[in-house]
Amino acid sequence: MDQVPGSPQEPKDAHGGDGLPACYRHPDRTTGIHCTRCDKPICPDCMVSASVGFHCPDCVRSGSGTGHSASATAPRTIAGGTIAANPRLITLILMGINLAVFIAVYIAGKEDGSNQLLSDLVMRGRTPPGYLPQGVANGEWYRLVTAMFLHQEIPHIAFNMLSLWWLGPPLEAALGRLRFFVLYMLAGLGGSALSYLIAPPDAASLGASGAIFGLLGATAVLMRRLNYDMKPVLILLGLNLVFTFAWPNISWQAHIGGLVVGAAVAYGMVHAPRERRNLVHTATCVVALLAIVAVVWVRTLQLVG
Structure with a gap:
């Protein structure tokens, strides 16, 4: 069975060549940051600032990471900036x-x-x-x-x-x-x-x-x-x-x-x-x-x- 990135079949401790885990949404990017709610590895493009640490987009959409609905949670960069559709x-x-x-x-x-x-x-x-x-x-x-x-x-x-x-x-x-x-x-x-x-x-x-x-x-x-x-x-x-x-x-x-x-x-x-x-x-x-x-x-x- 093929493993889909971020799916339950994907090994949680899958690592890249540098020893760091790969982002669950971007398997080609290694990262040292994990979602503080579900512990999935997340890269800078997937990080959403929370009251403690960072959450993944899945937890933000479900509202499980913040206690609020997804519409009430604005995704933020690691520095607190608004995530833009065009980062260039x-x-x-x-x-x-x-x-x-x-x-x-x-x-x-x-x-x-x-x-x-x-x-x-x-x-x-x-x-x-x-x-x-x-x-x-x-x-x-x-x-x-x-x-x-x-x-x-x-x-x-x-x-x-x-x-x-x-x-x-x-x-x-x-x-x-x-x-x-x-x-x-x-x-x-x-x-x-x-x-x-x-x-x-x-x-x-x-x-x-x-x-x-x-x-x-x-x-x-x-x-x-x-x-x-x-x-x-x-x-x-x-x-x-x-x-x-x-x-x-x-x-x-x-x-x-x-x-x-x-x-x-x-x-x-x-x-x-x-x-x-x-x-x-x-x-x-x-x-x-x-x-x-x-x-x-x-x-x-x-x-x-």
């Missing part, structure tokens, strides 16, 4: 913005021959002595944001967008749309801030790499929270760090800044106590933003003082 929407929007900016800068550069638009949006501290002041030190703080969506060469944007497509959807599904977007922006700003603090003041920095490294750090935090095998993400992180420091003309400051902020924000999101989840999430993001502002303010005082 924000990822696709971010990719679209990056591609649109790349095309606009390319067209503008072809028209004026100097790529002045790119120069006006790229992140830099200030120009060397003897030149008109410009950049973040001159009050152009928007460069910290616009630089996150700028790419000068096709291989640069291709690699970053491929990484965003690979890392984004799983995180968006696990955190929820709003939390994923906030994490992405804070990680990107963290990369810009550290680059502004440490890099030479006349050095230009651009690219979504800081935000991408933030997603990589968040992925590591999420996998640790779910008790997944950490080897693949640690190997990937190690390779990217080697590439960061070994390859010339790469802003390692932006990569490290994004990695640290992304991991820190993700930790606050996935480890927050359920009863104070919104408060902890808000506080985590506010503290991260204030830290970024403080770094930019201190560096600005150094440059204009």
Whole structure:
């Protein structure tokens, strides 16, 4: 007799190649999380937050896990976000913005021959002595944001967008749309801030790499929270760090800044106590933003003082 995933005939302790049980609805996904009501293994896409632990969709539909009818129970992600029908929407929007900016800068550069638009949006501290002041030190703080969506060469944007497509959807599904977007922006700003603090003041920095490294750090935090095998993400992180420091003309400051902020924000999101989840999430993001502002303010005082 064929075994149907999730059926009584399926061995409860069926395990994948990494020793963890497979999700009862997605046999190709191993997981370390179980439904606190029926003890079936469940992956992030099947988790529904409950007053204690997580419940599987079957228990939610039956109302046995919460004491309420299925219609009264809104499925939530591990971070408390609403489960969306399309867990790739924000990822696709971010990719679209990056591609649109790349095309606009390319067209503008072809028209004026100097790529002045790119120069006006790229992140830099200030120009060397003897030149008109410009950049973040001159009050152009928007460069910290616009630089996150700028790419000068096709291989640069291709690699970053491929990484965003690979890392984004799983995180968006696990955190929820709003939390994923906030994490992405804070990680990107963290990369810009550290680059502004440490890099030479006349050095230009651009690219979504800081935000991408933030997603990589968040992925590591999420996998640790779910008790997944950490080897693949640690190997990937190690390779990217080697590439960061070994390859010339790469802003390692932006990569490290994004990695640290992304991991820190993700930790606050996935480890927050359920009863104070919104408060902890808000506080985590506010503290991260204030830290970024403080770094930019201190560096600005150094440059204009």
